Amino acid sequence: MTKHEFEVAMTCEGCSGAVTRVLNKIGEVNFEIDLPKKLVWIExxxxVEVLMETLKKCGKEVKYNGTK
Incomplete structure (x- = not known):
């Protein structure tokens, strides 16, 4: 599996909770959230387009930083 890094405009626990909820809905993904750095790693x-569109469903600005 490939590990992708995304920058998501998260400002609080509620934001990271929204990211967690949308990612749990698509299944078959492992992810880590670093709230202070506003980063989400998805394995x-x-x-990538599917992951990007899924992250955008949480209502935050999303930027793809590449694979890690």
Whole structure:
């Protein structure tokens, strides 16, 4: 599985909770959230576009930083 890094405009625990909820819905992903750095690492075989669109559902600005 590939590990992708995304920058998500999270400011609080509520924001990271929203990210957790949308990612849990797509299944077959492992993820880590670093709230202070506003980073989300997602390990998945899904297409980057799918992951990006899923993250955008939490209502925050999302930027793809590449694979790690």
């Amino acid at each position: 998945s075989d899904k297409d």
